[in-house]
Amino acid sequence: MTIILTPYWSNGVQKLKMAPQPPSKPKHGLAPPVLDDDVHVRRCLAQLRSKTSPLEKYIYLSALKHENPDMFYKLCLDNMAEFTPIIYTPTVGEACQKWSHIYRRPEGIYISIKDKGKIGSVLKNWPKLDEARIAVVTDGSRILGLGDLGVNGMGISVGKLSLYVAGAGIRPVSTVPICLDFGTNTQKYLDDPLYMGLRQRRIGDEPMTAFMDEFMHEMSVAFPKLLIQFEDFSTDHAFMWLERFRNQYPLFNDDIQGTGAVVLSGFINAAKLSSAASGKPLTSHKILFFGAGSAGVGVAMQLMSFFTLQGLSEKEARERIWLVDSQGLIFDARGPMAEHKQYFSRRDYTGPPIKDLLDIIEYVKPTALLGLSTISGAFHSGVIQAMAALNARPIIFPLSNPVKLSECTFQDAVQHTDGQVLFASGSPFPEMDWNSRTIHPGQGNNMYIFPGLGLGAILARASAVTDTMVEASSLGLAESLTDDERSFDLLYPRIERIREIGAFIAKEVIRAAQKAGVDRSTDLRRMSDAELLAFVHSKMWNPMV
Numbered sequence: 001m002t003i004i005l006t007p008y009w010s011n012g013v014q015k016l017k018m019a020p021q022p023p024s025k026p027k028h029g030l031a032p033p034v035l036d037d038d039v040h041v042r043r044c045l046a047q048l049r050s051k052t053s054p055l056e057k058y059i060y061l062s063a064l065k066h067e068n069p070d071m072f073y074k075l076c077l078d079n080m081a082e083f084t085p086i087i088y089t090p091t092v093g094e095a096c097q098k099w100s101h102i103y104r105r106p107e108g109i110y111i112s113i114k115d116k117g118k119i120g121s122v123l124k125n126w127p128k129l130d131e132a133r134i135a136v137v138t139d140g141s142r143i144l145g146l147g148d149l150g151v152n153g154m155g156i157s158v159g160k161l162s163l164y165v166a167g168a169g170i171r172p173v174s175t176v177p178i179c180l181d182f183g184t185n186t187q188k189y190l191d192d193p194l195y196m197g198l199r200q201r202r203i204g205d206e207p208m209t210a211f212m213d214e215f216m217h218e219m220s221v222a223f224p225k226l227l228i229q230f231e232d233f234s235t236d237h238a239f240m241w242l243e244r245f246r247n248q249y250p251l252f253n254d255d256i257q258g259t260g261a262v263v264l265s266g267f268i269n270a271a272k273l274s275s276a277a278s279g280k281p282l283t284s285h286k287i288l289f290f291g292a293g294s295a296g297v298g299v300a301m302q303l304m305s306f307f308t309l310q311g312l313s314e315k316e317a318r319e320r321i322w323l324v325d326s327q328g329l330i331f332d333a334r335g336p337m338a339e340h341k342q343y344f345s346r347r348d349y350t351g352p353p354i355k356d357l358l359d360i361i362e363y364v365k366p367t368a369l370l371g372l373s374t375i376s377g378a379f380h381s382g383v384i385q386a387m388a389a390l391n392a393r394p395i396i397f398p399l400s401n402p403v404k405l406s407e408c409t410f411q412d413a414v415q416h417t418d419g420q421v422l423f424a425s426g427s428p429f430p431e432m433d434w435n436s437r438t439i440h441p442g443q444g445n446n447m448y449i450f451p452g453l454g455l456g457a458i459l460a461r462a463s464a465v466t467d468t469m470v471e472a473s474s475l476g477l478a479e480s481l482t483d484d485e486r487s488f489d490l491l492y493p494r495i496e497r498i499r500e501i502g503a504f505i506a507k508e509v510i511r512a513a514q515k516a517g518v519d520r521s522t523d524l525r526r527m528s529d530a531e532l533l534a535f536v537h538s539k540m541w542n543p544m545v
């Protein structure tokens with residue numbers, strides 16, 4: 001395949017070595033007589049809002065980001081709630097599915113299995129090696145809940161990195177979207193004349209491992225100050241690459257660790273509200289996971305600390321958690337299972353397999369039901385009503401993305417619990433009125449975590465991303481709600497405050513890195529908390545409009 005090197009800020013005719021520049025002032029007569037910045041902001045927003053389909057809006061914003069990054073990020077920061085569903089989930093999912101059709105210009109680095117043996121020389125073509133700080137790397141094998149999209153998965157790396165800039169003030173020039181092309185098993189793409197990836201089925205684990213070893217080594221040589229975020233690898237490889245490389249290079253897996261952190265945070269706030277309504281202690285919560293892939297198991301692992309922080313032992317914490325996969329409740333006597341499911345497999349259940357979710361709810365009697373299954377509508381009215389019958393304030397988090405794969409809608413959850421649900425979904429739902437009050441859905445999406453976690457790890461120059469840093473990001477997020485946000489029973493802060501939250505999380509992550517001794521910017525140790533927070537803010541890039 002063609003290796004595409006031109007970064008997203010270049011228009012293809014500029015020289016590769018060029019840094020992103022704000023557009024220079026045109027010479028007299030080459031621009032309209034009146035081109036006021038403030039009016040132009042309104043003009044760009046009006047152009048966006050005139051588009052009727054979300055995908056058209058995505059394409060417009062993608063062009064704007066390329067032509068005028070300052071304007072794009074200015075609009076983004078001023079209109080976060082409006083922009084995130086376009087540049088991120090759900091629309092980014094549709095953009096990825098159609099990536100080879102809507103493609104206009106190169107963005108990021110595509111490296112294929114055919115580059116094995118010369119990966120270093122490909123990476124060195126990236127124009128701003130010294131500036132690179134964060135790469136989001138996918139192989140397109142499980143994009144959101146949409147399956148194997150091959151190189152069309154590049155869109156998720158691009159989307160996540162836009163949120164790094166918007167949410168954490170990472171400089172645009174420091175972001176490196178990467179898509180690895182190991183082939184695709186999706187026949188539709190193999191048959192599509194416009195598909196831009198290798199026309200072959202995915203390679204096996206052995207050549208993939210050899211490729212990944214070379215890739216990770218060459219990344220550390222080409223980009224010595226880089227943090228890597230692994231994104232949307234299929235579950236087996238998500239766990240495999242995390243374990244293989246996490247002690248060697250600074251990296252984390254967003255779907256396992258970022259999702260774990262964001263859900264722990266929302267769960268802490270939900271559990272307090274739920275326990276206040278039931279009068280039962282926090283340690284009495286029982287969590288049922290519907291879906292046991294990288295996200296389900298990643299979240300279950302992180303939620304262990306909800307219980308251990310309350311004083312339960314590891315064994316007691318594990319006993320508060322049940323997992324369900326496509327074969328039903330996961331229990332030892334069921335027979336052999338994938339390694340990542342074994343830790344939570346129940347030893348105390350020896351009856352016949354239970355497959356139906358309603359039967360499982362009746363058996364477990366959970367206080368919380370979390371969906372990471374990609375099964376749209378799995379939390380049907382009967383399921384929601386069963387949760388409401390068991391709990392004064394049931395916790396229901398349908399976390400699958402994009403919206404069309406959500407296990408239930410916010411409307412259904414509110415309606416079938418008479419407004420009592422404590423709700424967070426992976427993709428956004430609008431707020432709704434119920435019994436003369438407005439109820440706000442939470443968005444339990446790792447976008448609240450990875451910008452701050454990444455910024456903290458970058459500023460600390462962390463040599464590794466430890467579990468304690470991930471936990472610190474989660475607890476930082478849980479703490480960051482204002483009294484006003486808590487008065488509305490919000491589980492997450494308002495998205496408009498993403499920068500403030502990102503800075504606070506980054507500070508907490510730096511402190512955790514220092515405690516773990518993985519920080520290489522040791523001068524930050526001397527700063528007070530207030531000084532460190534001010535330092536983090538001072539490092540955030542701002543659009544110049």
Ligand SMILES: NC(=O)C1=CN([C@@H]2O[C@H](COP(=O)(O)OP(=O)(O)OC[C@H]3O[C@@H](n4cnc5c(N)ncnc54)[C@H](O)[C@@H]3O)[C@@H](O)[C@H]2O)C=CC1
Pocket residue numbers: 142143144145146234235254255259262290291292293294295296324325326327328372373374375399400401402405425426427444445446447
């Ligand atoms: N909210 C967030 O921030 C995030 C959400 N996700 C979402 O989580 C979902 C799952 O992602 P992965 O874990 O990587 O995928 P996966 O495909 O590895 O896992 C899906 C799990 O659901 C189970 N499942 C499938 N059909 C089922 C059925 N009929 N009944 C019961 N269980 C069933 C599978 O057995 C598997 O355990 C995706 O939609 C993804 O978008 C992932 C990461 C972050």
Ligand SMILES: CC(=O)C(=O)O
Pocket residue numbers: 089143144145232254255400401426445446447
């Ligand atoms: C949000 C995200 O990372 C996912 O759905 O995969």
Ligand SMILES: [Mg+2]
Pocket residue numbers: 144231232254255
């Ligand atoms: Mg993901």
